[in-house]
Amino acid sequence: DAGVTQSPTHLIKTRGQQVTLRCSPISGHKSVSWYQQVLGQGPQFIFQYYEKEERGRGNFPDRFSARQFPNYSSELNVNALLLGDSALYLCASSLVSRVEQYFGPGTRLTVT
Amino acid sequence: AQRVTQPEKLLSVFKGAPVELKCNYSYSGSPELFWYVQYSRQRLQLLLRHISRESIKGFTADLNKGETSFHLKKPFAQEEDSAMYYCALSGLKAAGNKLTFGGGTRVLVKP
Numbered sequence: 001d002a003g004v005t006q007s008p009t010h011l012i013k014t015r016g017q018q019v020t021l022r023c024s025p026i027s028g029h030k031s032v033s034w035y036q037q038v039l040g041q042g043p044q045f046i047f048q049y050y051e052k053e054e055r056g057r058g059n060f061p062d063r064f065s066a067r068q069f070p071n072y073s074s075e076l077n078v079n080a081l082l083l084g085d086s087a088l089y090l091c092a093s094s095l096v097s098r099v100e101q102y103f104g105p106g107t108r109l110t111v112t
Numbered sequence: 113a114q115r116v117t118q119p120e121k122l123l124s125v126f127k128g129a130p131v132e133l134k135c136n137y138s139y140s141g142s143p144e145l146f147w148y149v150q151y152s153r154q155r156l157q158l159l160l161r162h163i164s165r166e167s168i169k170g171f172t173a174d175l176n177k178g179e180t181s182f183h184l185k186k187p188f189a190q191e192e193d194s195a196m197y198y199c200a201l202s203g204l205k206a207a208g209n210k211l212t213f214g215g216g217t218r219v220l221v222k223p
Contacts, residue, residue, distance in 0.1 A: 003155075007191040015183060042116075042198050043156070054212050090156065092211075099144050099202050101211060103133030 004093050004104035005098060012110045013081050021076045023105045025093030031055075032074040034066055035090040043090055049074055050096075078109075086111045114139050116201050118214035124141070126222050133184040133217045135173075135199030137213050142204040145175055145182040146211070150193045159197070170192070189221045 005024045011099075013019050025032050031050040035043035048056035049068035063079045078085055088108050090102035125131050137143060145162040160168055162175040162182060173184045182199060199214040206223040 035211075035213075040215075042118075042200075042215050043211070045210040045212065048210055058210065099209060100146060100158055100161055103148075104159065105155045 002105055004091055004102055006089075006091050006104040006107050008107060009105070010110075012112060014112055015081055015083060017081050018077065018079045019081060021078075021089050021091075022103060023074045023076070023091030023093075023110070025072050025074075025091075026062035026096065030072050030096050030103070031094045032068055032072065033092045033094075034074070034076045035092065036060075037088040037090055037106070039087070048074070055094045081111045085109065085110050093111060114143070114155055114201055114203050114212040116199050116212050116214035118199055118217050120132065120195075120217045121215070122218045122220065124220045127191055127220045128204050131186050131189040131193070131219060131221075133197050133199075133219065135182045135184065135214060137180050137182065137201050138202055139180075139201060139205060145173070146200045146202070147171070147173055147182075147184050148200055148213075149195050150198070155203045156198070186190075189219075190223060194221045 006017045007022045032049040034046040037043040046057040046060050052068045067077045068074045088106040090106045091104045097109045117136045132182050146157050147159040149159045150156045159172050171186045175182050195218050198216045200211040
């Protein structure tokens with residue numbers, strides 16, 4: 001098993017643009033969570049999806065949205081990008097019966 | 113509200129010396145506590161869960177509910193322990209519930 005995979009690895013966007021990040025969970029994991037990690041800080045929770053429904057949302061503006069597909073993969077969308085959205089975006093997956101989460105390598109987003 | 117504090121940004125120790133990474137939390141219920149580690153150019157990976165009470169790579173961590181702490185310890189640090197360490201809390205015993213992370217502690221083990 002390759003573990004959680006994310007694409008793309010790196011992304012450079014301009015202020016005001018929109019971006020879509022993708023995540024494939026570990027096989028058998030039905031829950032996916034998204035985190036934002038700004039340089040020098042710990043990851044901060046954005047969203048959790050389970051069985052294609054949003055189960056939790058962190059303190060992020062409505063410019064951030066996500067969805068989960070029938071195969072449990074997920075996309076994170078960010079509209080009207082700001083310089084402050086520059087960060088490493090992490091996806092994590094977990095089993096239904098377990099609390100611990102397993103992380104992907106992240107997508108490094110740079111907004112110029 | 114959930115909060116995790118790691119007071120040390122950087123810990124520098126010599127090989128063979130003990131190392132202790134501090135983690136304090138704030139949560140009104142019974143939390144699940146974790147330590148995650150990130151080695152250079154690798155993904156964030158789970159190191160320890162408090163409920164398993166196990167030792168991984170020589171590291172142990174004890175949950176102290178009275179002091180609301182979950183410090184990570186290793187008696188003899190190795191150079192390969194150099195990494196970024198994050199303490200994390202999950203508030204509900206539900207699958208995939210959000211993790212609240214501390215700011216992280218960078219450990220540097222000198223030869």
